[in-house]
Amino acid sequence: MSTKNRIAIVVSIISVIFIGGFITYTLLRSDTVTDVVVIGAGASGMSAAIEAADAGFDVILLEKMPYVGGNTARATAGINIVGSPFQDEMGIVDSKELFVNDVLVSGHSLNNKIMVEKLANESSDALNWLDNMGADLTDIGILAGHAVPRTLRPSGGQPVGSEIVRVLKKNVDEKGIDLRLENKAISILTEASGEVSGVSVVDRSGRTYTIHAKNVIIATGGFGGSPEMYVYYNQELKGYKTTNSPSATGDFITLVAPLDVKLVDMSYIQTHPTVSYEYGMLITEAIRGNGGILINNKGLRFSDELENRDLLSADILSQPDQEVYLVFNEEIKTSLASSSDYINMDIILSADTLDSLAEQMRIDKQTFQKTIVNYNQFVAQQSDTDFGRRSLERTLESGKYYAIQVIPGVHYCMGGILIDDKARAIDSKGQIIKGLYASGEATGGIHGLNRLGGNSLLDAVVFGRIAGRLGQK
Template sequence: MMKKGVLSIMVILGLSMLLVACSQSASGEEKFNAGTYEGVSTGHGGEVIATVTLTKDEIASIDIAAEGETESIGEGASAQVIASIINSQSLAVDAVSGATTSSEAIIEAVTLALEEAGADIDALKDPANKIEVATEQQEDLDVDVVVIGSGGAGMAAAVEAKAAGKSVVILEKMPILGGNTNRATGGMNAAETSVQADLGIEDSKTIFYEDTMSGGKEINNPDLVQTLVDHASESVDWINGLGADLSDVVIFGGQSVPRTHRPADGSPVGPVVVEVLSNKLKKEEVQILLETTAVKLLEEDGEIKGVEATDKQNHSFTVLAKSVVLATGGFGANSEMVVEYNENFEGFSTTNHKGALGSGIKMAEAVGADLTDIAEIQAHPTTDPETGYMFTEAVRGDGGILINQEGQRFIDELETRDVVSKAILEKSGSVAFLVANDAMREKNASLAKYIEHGYGVEGDTFEDLAKAMHVDAKTLTQTMKQYASYVANGSDEAYGRDNLAEAFEEGKYYAIPVTPSVHHTMGGLRIDTKARVLNKDGAPIKGLYAAGEVTGGIHGANRLGGNAIADILTFGRIAGMTAASEIE
């Protein structure tokens, strides 16, 4: 999340006198009432305040304060939207892909400020009045390491490669950093950590290994799993050392022991990871090219020599590199590819951002890379039935329970994601309710936001909640009281849930409709424990490395919640270190 305070971004207009002259009205009249004006709108996480300074002829500067917006999304959207408005002297600008809500809030706030100034809003929204600003074509580059993708795996790889003294560039096709990591909500799994020790939690890497293999139906690559569990605790220390403060630990489905490390206030882990890594990359002055698409890998005599890419204006250029790290994510947003590999997911929505299209897998296949577990695709059980927006597993870890449309429990809520998803899909309408209360809301910042943003219904009593849910009040009340008795006795006699964190003896109560959506593609490129991409003969492809959801083998047939962040940071770091160390 953002640091306490406000996100404030100032972009100053630096156009020539010719541009200024073009911005004046044909009649020579002043376009604006010179001065500074303010507009306020609502973004994804709260108020967005735009402070706009005008001369008589132009929009001179825009300052955005957006305390509630995730920094990786809010800041990226602000910088790009502001630059678009100022450079074009127009409100006919596009929202930033991947940050649509934040972008639209910024545009609205600026519009309201301009209305306060008495500006001609219709003219400013007319595309015909935009000033077209030419952009320079990206030149060819020659670096030690090129990282394709700027999610947690890609950024971790870039940080480590830079720390090894190598020149690094990141190519990111989206307009903002972070990829799917921006959407990661729960936490990061690791065993035998200093955080667990401070909290009195006894865990072991052996149990972590066994839980991960069991969750993956024992088809995981044992060597990759062992590498994950051996080094995840180091990754927790590493990311906390960069400022993440993952100091709370909760239990997720499929875990024998609480080992999911999350921010102290229960806020989503992904934005925190993206923020601290992006800050580190800025400090180290690592070059990052946004809206830049890798098209194909450059190969010569069986060795990867770089990548061909296109810039923002679709101009082609090349990046020559001694090592290439693929961190392009999975293919959860590519419905055709999902169905190609597993037809059971036809018609599913997805929790993935729109850039998760499997491009890295296709590029690597074209140079002979092998795939593994490619048909293994996971649904997240608790997503919004209309939009696919994901509700963190931490709500269940904090005590949340699942209720069907008849007002009854039907599953151990902390079963693995595949089991819970299957159970929900078997219920009426393939929809259930995730039920929580105020006690949980106070300790889980993510849950508080879901409620604030109107994703569920509420009631002061079970009867009130049942009415809002449109379920039988008597049945729901009986279900909740029965569950309270299980909590009191320390034994879930109905479904065997071990973690009984909340008895629901006090309201207010909340119920969020949920259904499964495509969430994680466990299969991908076959790698070894050094994150080297392997060909179909099992040999490393020289110069090619991969980490994160673009790879397969770590999670088997089902990923445990919290293992994704552990994966992307641990193997991202390994990929960066190996890519740097194997440069001749």
């Protein structure tokens, strides 16, 4: 045989092996079988995936972005836990009933009370679970609308979201869960009977493949990152900036559109009162919780700064020129490590004296001085006779002083997929859709008209875990 022929044979063999391998790989990828597919790797999806893996199921966790975390990674202020050891240490008297009452007041009683009670009942178990995985949730504070401090975050007031994402991702990796980044779920497959049978996915190369699974958990988050969507569901939000991740595009809506899944409360979209006027960046509620106040361009306070988010947002929008500043001092800054992020940005004004800060805010110095002196007195006497502020943590007696111009911005979608207390998706006739579960911000009904700060992370972890148990408990 000539050398030329030998080379031709070798090339043919290599080609057959390569093409065969490619076809096998494609077939395998196009026909994957697993027990559970979780769509979305935020707090809710990762909690579901871990719980399902712990129950012995094979899990594939899909994430459309090149990284995990979604809106969860942006969370700063904290997660609500009733009856934590930190409350005990500080002598804070709390109860599930008090917490449920705060949630219902905040939600204007349009919440599903059974789900709210579930949240309250499962909160200390959620803390133990996160704690056992190595989460640092040891700093406690108060947020707007709460009767008592019960919101936990890492020591020194570090942001809570990155800590929760860190421990959940570490556990996903340690458990060997099949996490597929840049793999976007594009449709949910069902049998003629209506039972779930899998998910259609587009991978990072643009190729579509199928995962066969009898259980699908939708944990795609909300739609607050898409101005088109939030304006579609609530036209009053036209022109609003958003605090959300660009990943929050409401994919759950298109995923369930061909199914008979019931969506609820879709027009209930929360604005957060303190969003940076310039960049739409969220200025954490914990600054107000730790003592920050709001001042209008007349140099006056105008509300209880710890009023529920919807009411405080409305108060801000009714101020002259809608020009409002969040004012705090060095002591508050030091109490919250997360606030350091704002200091080096050009969104913040800073000064050693109140007069100098007033000058920069272009407000009347004497009025501003008087407002601060008054406020300090309220703190000293622990009673705000102007606006009935519910928690008076710190005076603003000493500098350095800081001010950030703020405006309400779109923050959270209360609406979404209707689920029951086992995270099972419900159809328009009130029936369970076999094999379909949902959790986190993709669901609706728990938070009513206005979510209480710190409750979304709790919701994502509690109902993510419940979803991962596939209706077992």
